[in-house]
Amino acid sequence: MLLLSLACVESDAGWSGGGRPTDPVGGTSGQDDTGSSEHSDEPADADGDGLTDEQEAALGTDPSSEDSDGDGHADGDEVSADSDPLVCWSVPDGSWPDCRAQAQADGLTGEGWRKGKTMPNWTMTDQFGDEIEAWQLYGMVVVLDISAGWCGPCNQAAQGAEGWYQGHKDEGVIEVHLMVEDWYGKAASQTFLEEWSAEYGLTFPVVMDPTNTAYSGLYNEGYVTGIPTYMIYDRDMVLQETWAGYAGEQYLSMAVARYK
Ligand SMILES: [Ca+2]
Ligand SMILES: [Ca+2]
Ligand SMILES: [Ca+2]
Numbered sequence: 001m002l003l004l005s006l007a008c009v010e011s012d013a014g015w016s017g018g019g020r021p022t023d024p025v026g027g028t029s030g031q032d033d034t035g036s037s038e039h040s041d042e043p044a045d046a047d048g049d050g051l052t053d054e055q056e057a058a059l060g061t062d063p064s065s066e067d068s069d070g071d072g073h074a075d076g077d078e079v080s081a082d083s084d085p086l087v088c089w090s091v092p093d094g095s096w097p098d099c100r101a102q103a104q105a106d107g108l109t110g111e112g113w114r115k116g117k118t119m120p121n122w123t124m125t126d127q128f129g130d131e132i133e134a135w136q137l138y139g140m141v142v143v144l145d146i147s148a149g150w151c152g153p154c155n156q157a158a159q160g161a162e163g164w165y166q167g168h169k170d171e172g173v174i175e176v177h178l179m180v181e182d183w184y185g186k187a188a189s190q191t192f193l194e195e196w197s198a199e200y201g202l203t204f205p206v207v208m209d210p211t212n213t214a215y216s217g218l219y220n221e222g223y224v225t226g227i228p229t230y231m232i233y234d235r236d237m238v239l240q241e242t243w244a245g246y247a248g249e250q251y252l253s254m255a256v257a258r259y260k
Contacts, residue, residue, distance in 0.1 A: 050076020061085050070101045089139045089172050096132055096205060097174075103138035108237060113217035119237045122214050124178070124207035127193040132205055134214075135237070141259045142233040143175045143252065146215060146224060148182075149192060153246040154228045158200040164249045165204050171260055172235070177206045178214060180227075185215030218242075234259040 043052040049066035056063040056075065066074045071088045073095070078085040081092030088099040100121075111120045119142075121135040145161075147154035158177070165175045179188035179196060187208040188196075197206040209215060218224055218231065226244030232255050234240050241255055 049074040098136045099138040100135045103135040127197040127206040141173045144231040146178045146229045151227045157246040175204045185212045
């Protein structure tokens with residue numbers, strides 16, 4: 001519970017851009033009006049992201065952009081939090097990645113729900129009540145698991161899910177539990193998302209889809225033949241594999257390994 005509430009707070013901060021450095025004007029120079037021409041001894045941090053130009057040169061980050069990889073987290077914050085300031089999907093714990101800018105820059109096309117198609121940019125609501133757009137996860141291998149609380153194998157799968165995720169998250173793999181209430185894809189309640197993630201200690205997105213976009217799209221292609229159903233998307237957000245039923249963590253690892 002403690003972990004979840006922490007994650008909630010940090011997630012909120014992430015969405016609002018909290019934690020980013022304040023106006024760089026407040027920083028290193030011009031703090032006196034004596035007209036002195038002496039240079040400050042403080043090393044230059046041109047973009048005000050908490051890393052000096054020299055440090056940025058060593059890291060390979062952009063000294064003139066506070067957020068080199070465009071994921072919404074300043075370079076200095078990423079270094080402090082041990083996430084990679086040059087990799088969009090690598091973000092501080094407690095926040096989801098946001099690689100929409102990169103997805104658009106790369107010109108994602110070919111959207112659809114069939115295998116070989118790019119996942120449409122649907123909007124889901126997570127266990128904290130925040131919205132996530134699918135393309136935020138661009139660049140990661142995405143395991144979309146459609147589950148329901150009344151389904152025994154789903155509960156069995158959820159028991160091993162967090163451990164499996166922790167073993168793969170640093171490789172840019174993310175799991176998403178899309179929770180439904182019935183075979184028509186009715187969205188689970190917000191309360192249920194909280195209960196499900198708390199019961200199994202899940203720190204990846206546990207979501208509902210109030211517009212029933214993803215479930216109905218995948219169902220209409222014939223992929224939801226049982227619950228849980230797994231969809232494996234590669235780093236380009238292309239649907240590669242689907243299967244119904246809980247097959248164990250080892251099977252999941254083997255499937256994901258083909259796209260890492
Ligand atoms: Ca800097
Ligand atoms: Ca960043
Ligand atoms: Ca990053």
